[in-house]
Amino acid sequence: MQAIAIKPQQATSLSAVSPIWSEWLCEQGLTRLIQHPLLVALERNEVSLTTLKTLLIQHSHYSRHFTRYLCALMGQLDHPEDVLALMENMREEMGVDGNDRITHAELYQRTLRVLGVSTADEAALPEAAAMAQTMFSHCQNSDALVGLAAMCLGAEAIVPIIYHPILQALRGKGYGEEATEFFSLHIEEDEDHALTMLAIMKRLTHGDEKRHALATQIGRELIECRIAMFDAIWRQSLTFAVAQAEQRDKGGRFSSADFWRVPSRLQVHLPDRLSHSQVMQVSQDNDATFSSQRKHKVHIVDLPSHTISMTVGRLDVTEATRLHRHNYETLIYVMQGEGYSRIGDRNVPWRAGDAFYVPVWAEHQHVNSGGGECVYLACENAPMLQNLGGIALREELGHTGV
Structure with a gap:
């Protein structure tokens, strides 16, 4: 011994x-x-x-x-x-x-x-x-x-x-x-x-x-x-x-058969990737496709969130997004420039440093009315609805004209 x-x-x-x-x-x-x-x-x-x-x-x-x-x-x-x-x-x-x-x-x-x-x-x-x-x-x-x-x-x-x-x-x-x-x-x-x-x-x-x-x-x-x-x-x-x-x-999806798997506490799972470097500087295929569909520059933040999304939108001088609506909420923070957004029947003015809210299914359009490029950060709960069963909806309603 x-x-x-x-x-x-x-x-x-x-x-x-x-x-x-x-x-x-x-x-x-x-x-x-x-x-x-x-x-x-x-x-x-x-x-x-x-x-x-x-x-x-x-x-x-x-x-x-x-x-x-x-x-x-x-x-x-x-x-x-x-x-x-x-x-x-x-x-x-x-x-x-x-x-x-x-x-x-x-x-x-x-x-x-x-x-x-x-x-x-x-x-x-x-x-x-x-x-x-x-x-x-x-x-x-x-x-x-x-x-x-x-x-x-x-x-x-x-x-x-x-x-x-x-x-x-x-x-x-x-x-x-x-x-x-x-x-x-x-x-x-x-x-x-x-x-x-x-x-x-x-x-x-x-x-x-x-x-x-x-x-x-x-x-x-x-x-x-x-x-x-x-x-x-x-x-x-x-x-x-x-x-x-x-x-x-199973693709991360739960069904009635998985009811017994409900834990008593949360568990931390750290994914391999926790950051997206230089979001606006690095061009990605998804960015190009999304920007083409939206008719203005959009940079998608690529992070493994399951409930919220983040994008960086950019509007050139006099440029506007298409009139659209969706069944997920949006919070927008303006990082650069000034303009206004048509939300429902209201016009909401904004400039750098402001934040504003777009309610569910409200028609809206963002317009750059300033003298330089507008850059804004948009956070939405679309991934949560997508993961709940693909029930996230977005509808294009009009052109980009102001």
Whole structure:
């Protein structure tokens, strides 16, 4: 059995361990934990935001009882000095170290709030509930060694392995200190807590091989409980990913048969392309076709939005669009020039810096009445109607004459 100790900065590599926990944690169990696909994906920021939120919620179902575990454990200790040693951990958890710090539980809840979720959003997975129950049961055991092994080997000693990947994922998704403080704080502090518990465990085993074997077995049991919870979360993540892939294969369209796929929360999917460089400078076939149909220059913003569109329209001096109408709303911002728009039976004047609104199915026409080119930005909800079943309509009503 290899000696184990975890360095926070290299928590995902077994080669980073050092001989502090000699013969207390087995290499096989630790390797399975370190190499768990969920933790590896978190470290690489390759999990969806939905999966990260699920992990945090499920972990909360377990970790929110931490002070209860600790109180139950201290109740089994015979020596006052051991109780006092663990009280330091309790003081930090409760935020009563004299520095006006909030409790660790509140820090964790703040993380959830920043991510827009709460523990109530999801029921505890059976695996998360089992881990919480196993920990509490061991901490209530009249043999203090059992609770110490569960808390030390199954929680405190492996905190960097669990929290470092989560911290990397949160930072990778752009979250700041409000969301990450809980995890960075525990990575820094929990090694000392583990060492305190280890010192008590060594006294309680008295060199007895059977007692030592009991402690290591309890540690393995808690690690396996945690792996089981990670397995469940990872399976859920893969199931959702498969459903998303199937939906893409169907062209992104849903039917009555897909009703069961409605998720409980939104999931972030970052497309490969998030920008369209130099919209007005780069000529595209679609721009030419659209401009020819509309009888004036139009540049289509090519971005993967499913609900709104954006175009840049241009009108030369005295030029006007064709009279037309459509069943999607339009917001227009004038970037350059001046003119007016006929909207229904009204004339709406505008100049650079103005914005105006075109209601659904209102006849309208835009006219450049200034002395230079007019450039305007139009945002419309046509893609939403197109994706609802191809019900976006546009009708040309007249020529471009003014």
